[in-house]
Amino acid sequence: MMDYQASAIEKKWQQRWEKDRAFQAIDFSEKPKYYALVEFPYPSGAGMHVGHIRAYASLEVIARKRRMEGFNVLFPIGFDAFGLPTENFAMKENIHPRIVTDQNIQHFTTQLKAIGFSFDYDRAVDTTDPSYYRWTQWIFLKLYEQGLAYRNKTYVNYCPSCQVVLANEESQGGECDRCGSPIVQKEKDVWFLKITAYAQKLLDGLKDLETLPRIALEQENWIGRSEGALVRFPLAGVEDTLEVFTTRSDTLFGATFMVIAPEHPLLERHAKHITNGAAIEAYQAQARLKTEFERTQLVKDKTGVRLEGLHAINPLTQQPMPIFIADYVMMGYGTGAIMAVPGHDSRDYAFAKTYDCPIVEVIAGGDLSVEAYTDTEEGTLINSGFLNGLDVKTAIRTMNDHLERHDLGHTMVNFKMKDWAFNRQRYWGEPIPIVHLSDGRMAPLDEASLPLELPYLEDFKPSAEGASPLAKAEDWLRLTHQGQEATRETDTMPQWAGSSWYFLRYTDPHNEHVFADYDKLQYWLPVDWYNGGMEHVTRHVIYSRFWHRFLYDQGHVPYPEPYKKRTAQGLILGPDGDKMSKSKGNVVNPMEIVEHYGADTLRVYILFIGDYEQPTPWSDAGVKGARRFLDKVWRLKELISPSPDDPEFTRLLHQTIAEVDHDCEHVKFNTAIAKLMTLTNAAYKQNRISLEAYETLLKLLNPFAPHVCEELYEALGHEASLVHAPYPKADASKMQAQTVTVVLSVNGKVRAKLEVEADLDEATLLEKALAEPRLQPFLEGKVIVKRIVVPQKLINFVVKDA
């Protein structure tokens, strides 16, 4: 028999699958549908890395398994191809991003096919293709029509190096997500999507998503719902109020001063009453220089400036409350103003100490002379008028009632989530289909005029001061709209746009009339299983759920939630245990493994490497083990025998069928492979294998290592491929062992083992156990006080000295 020649076999079967269109998803097939979705890649010039393989290999196994189980499987792939790396590369090399993108996509596709992924490549989407982004623009127009896309002047995180505006989550730690440069705050007129309007729906929808608790929790925290009250504090001497959001209205009697964000509009509104305007302005200027990172991370001392000439009144105590500006209060959360309760909030306490404000105890228990008493989830109210003696929960309810009755405020729900900054000042993104008319108004483009294509620019470097390169495309920029001179919007959409709805397009990727046919959406959706990176659990998953829910509300998609189940693979670290990075030189190129050992080896190794959902270091030695296993399966063919397998082997076979099935469905691919290895080893141990058992092994292994399995299966005389071969079913009656090992222990320590018939009755078993010679030294001269019998497993004698 020939040796296992991976590369020849793999090419052969890849061509065969392509010729047979083996992985084509059939719209409206009679079979039950299964939609397996993996996050589509950004086609970088570096090609695939091992992380991609791990991300796709899981659902690759599931997709192949489902086909064998008789499902009509949609397992698509595409490319999230707009974005900065391509644009930066294009600038550096002076090649147009269109060309770079096409090359990269082609390179990626070749690599994906070389690994044997069973994607339906006919459905591939490319977010940079005008026939795709036409519909991204269309969805934007729908959002705009509903008032969910708006422009606002705001301070934005700006990266001076990339010359782009970044979302908060792209500038965490005060550094640009992409280049690591420090972020500065810049005032700009930018686009937002009103995702906050969907906050509650996005939160509620989570209960229908099957996922790890921590994945749901991360989304919950990101949405950040909190219940509380809006309270209006009257200002002394002017007809105005200062509104705050608080979750602890019960502490209102302890509120002794107010703090507002340095950007708070109250400052401008009452500038003429404020007598220390210069000091205020100086503080504002200083705060603006700080990034949000510095404001929240580095500066733990509380600084601020008291407003002179303006103060608020505590509506309950009627005491005057000084107002401060301080940068520990953020304009972006709640109302940008707080009532400070120094007795029970450590930030307010520190501030009160510094600025000498009164500290009032309103919840009994702490020692306010040393620190704020913040352990106040429960407790009893004191110094609080009508709340005295009430517990915290009742006090909150009572206070809220009081506020509503006296028109001082009302209960409200606040969300941490902010609106989605939806713009980039770069070339390689979807143009926003809006024009600015000469009279200052904005107008959406006509749907029929979409796509609004990117103009072909020779020079797509950013314009001055962070304006989009599109501002330089004079011919494209100017037009006549509704009889007026107009200019086009020059910002482009962020990279999250195209990925917010790509899974919908897969159901009908070539449709020129709608983004996807409703009946096809109804057939294929929802996505049955979505796998991707942990890092996308908040942003991408929430953004795409938002778009999907919006489209549902507008009647364009049939179901409210897009995903039924979400998993996330762990990172593959470098062999040194550090995160793989070019600078550390610990990057493993998967294609080298394919060349050296074959794609099947790579696939098996990556799933065998460790728990799928945990990070794991790469090991070159481990790869060899995967290859050895496939070699063993290959050579096992020589041991096919007409004589039946040992009963113990048959039992193991059926147990393996059941466990591999279970493990695959529970993302335990590593143990599934381990069990296939055990089965293979057992066949060698009995020195033969029945044809039936060998074929079963091939079918179980096929989703992991399809090329070698197909080759061996064909060599057995089968003409039909394994793609739709029926998946093995375990026969429970054959899983029961004839004999079992029962552990004999004394006082919990294992002293002997006993091979007995599985159905032996308890009395006989005990008799045998007591007669076991190896137990005698531990029983002699003792009294057995207790006998524990776990059927088919263990006996424990509890003894004590006689």
Place this chain on the structure above:
RNA sequence: GCGAGUGUGGCGGAAUUGGUAGACGCGCAUGGUUGAGGGCCAUGUGGCUUAUGGCUGUGGGGGUUCGAGUCCCCCCAUUCGCACCA
């Protein structure tokens, strides 16, 4: 600071409901096969030990139990997420 995860041999990692800790793989050791090397095969491989036995052992310390990697309490380390969230 808050929340979540993780911690088991030389290494990656296994271990339904508490019931033989270390499956499977790597590495290593010894022997075999081979012109050599590789490959392959067999056996062994947590530690200690006065070895067919005994003791000990799942980050540390307590506890519950006949029995704890698994359950409870306290601590430590590490990773991730959020972060002055009012």
